[in-house]
Amino acid sequence: MAQHTVVVSRSTLKRLPLYLHLLEKLQAEGVETISCTYIAKEFDFDPTQVRKDVEATGEVGTARIGFRVAGLTDKIKEFLGWNNAHDAFLIGAGNMGKALLGYKDFEKYGLNIVAAFDKDPKKVGAKIFGKEVMPLSKMPALVKRMHINIGIVTVPAEHAQAAVDALIDAGVKAIWNFAPAPLKIPEGVILENARLTQSLAVLTNNLTRVLKP
Amino acid sequence: MAQHTVVVSRSTLKRLPLYLHLLEKLQAEGVETISCTYIAKEFDFDPTQVRKDVEATGEVGTARIGFRVAGLTDKIKEFLGWNNAHDAFLIGAGNMGKALLGYKDFEKYGLNIVAAFDKDPKKVGAKIFGKEVMPLSKMPALVKRMHINIGIVTVPAEHAQAAVDALIDAGVKAIWNFAPAPLKIPEGVILENARLTQSLAVLTNNLTRVLKP
DNA sequence: GTTTTATCGAGAAAAAAGTATCGATATAAT
DNA sequence: ATTATATCGATACTTTTTTCTCGATAAAAC
Structure with missing residues (x-):
């Protein structure tokens, strides 16, 4: 699998765990897809900013739908190095x-x-x-x-x-x-x-x- | 006394405590004056950045000498609201x-x-x-x-x-x-x-x- | 089937943060 | 006394980060 060795800003790195917490909550609630607009509203961020942060993880979304909660969760964890201890x-x-x-x-x-x-x-x-x-x-x-x-x-x-x-x-x-x-x-x-x-x-x-x- | 109600960036606010720790160490060692160049070296920051951070507290320095350790300590504490609990x-x-x-x-x-x-x-x-x-x-x-x-x-x-x-x-x-x-x-x-x-x-x-x- | 709408993704623009330059000045060295 | 040097403070410049704009697209509404 293509690994993402993208270097991103500290700011982006610090926002990703926030998204992750939210995604895990949503996953527990059975939500399957999520838009950057929604995530942005939750934290009072700019949607484009969320989209760029997400882009760094390598996950791609689909127009009008957004991102799969499960897929994005995995990608963020992998990106942060949280998938193995x-x-x-x-x-x-x-x-x-x-x-x-x-x-x-x-x-x-x-x-x-x-x-x-x-x-x-x-x-x-x-x-x-x-x-x-x-x-x-x-x-x-x-x-x-x-x-x-x-x-x-x-x-x-x-x-x-x-x-x-x-x-x-x-x-x-x-x-x-x-x-x-x-x-x-x-x-x-x-x-x-x-x-x-x-x-x-x-x-x-x-x-x-x-x-x- | 003229209070400093300057609004500064989060980044500046987060650097000020670092300077304060250093200043208190220096004060304990009996050092009386300190330059931004010295502070910058200690943290591997840019001297101009330190100067701007310090400027936000309202403390003024003197050319060729720098800032009084005691004065700057007080100003940072006051600026952060750390002078009274x-x-x-x-x-x-x-x-x-x-x-x-x-x-x-x-x-x-x-x-x-x-x-x-x-x-x-x-x-x-x-x-x-x-x-x-x-x-x-x-x-x-x-x-x-x-x-x-x-x-x-x-x-x-x-x-x-x-x-x-x-x-x-x-x-x-x-x-x-x-x-x-x-x-x-x-x-x-x-x-x-x-x-x-x-x-x-x-x-x-x-x-x-x-x-x- | 066509229109509307929400969203992505890319690129441009704006804002913020950080860095460099330079004149002024106070001390130290000559 | 004169020169050299370290530093401040102001301003200009650069880079980074954030925000805006807009075309493309996939679903929903009509």
Whole structure:
């Protein structure tokens, strides 16, 4: 099958999961086809924008009908790499780490957190939502043996760079970072920041403006 | 004092917290002035972009020197509304809810989670990180009495719209949504989605492209 | 069977975001 | 004192992203 190695904008990539959620809801309701116009209305986007986003996945529609819900769902999942799970290690079994370990839906999004690591001996040995917490020293060997590609970083900001360095040294190809620290990574490694503070900044700025007399 | 009611792009708003983290690190190290060139290098951004972002906060620099670290810190905080705390209620005391309740740094970011609410009677009554979990039925009256402006939604997707409706009915002005559901809100209310799946989508898409032979 | 309508897909236009250029200026070096 | 340099701030330019327009097409309405 022809794979779609199209490079698209971050914005498009971030809209696709939204469409996917909607499509899965519709599929559960037995809806078979869907138009970009409909999707656009649901999110208050421009229909053309939705059409272009969908185009990136390689799915083609039919005039007057739209797209098959099942077909589009598959194409989006494939495009995002969510059709088969990537194994991941998590570093830092604090609150955020625990929350992620307990997030069952990740398997739907192509992510399988295999184990957690922490440098605090008090946290080591426990099981969090069925996943073992191991000492950080064991991480490198396990990354190599299990061919882990993704490292999730949920340590405090001051330890983030060290955690990332260790993960990359061990052979991890992508970092999902939750620490509020600017990280340096070598060429070829993927860094994605999931920083709540950025989202919060947008919220509080808007709110201050709205509340201002 | 002249307030800055400048409307800036989402992108700018999301970069400002990054600068702020860096500035606070520098301030702790005793650095007094900083140039946009330096900030840009740290994040691999364009210096002009940093200068424009900074301009939005209203801080002015001096040629050849740059900006005072302390002054810029204050201006960014003020611009983001992080200089005085907004009280917030959290709905949904699941894993993500707990993680947020335990996140101490929020006070630095102008957010004070006052209490949590859950419809599950088993969760009600407990204290999570010192914050009480109350029945959802008590929420509306408390929002009004305490003049709560922000509602944080960490319920499962299928209950998200109901939670949001209840919060807005009660008088909340801004919603910080963690549920993977498309939410409808009335004019004038602020909705900010903090969806991990969007960030994950960018990561897994990039990773599949990198791993592809 | 013809007309109407909703939709796609492609390309053009508009808007937004990011990048480069350049004069002005404040410090440091000579 | 003069020259060199780093930086700001304003403006111009470029690129990217979003939105608009329009012909083609498939179903529905008449």
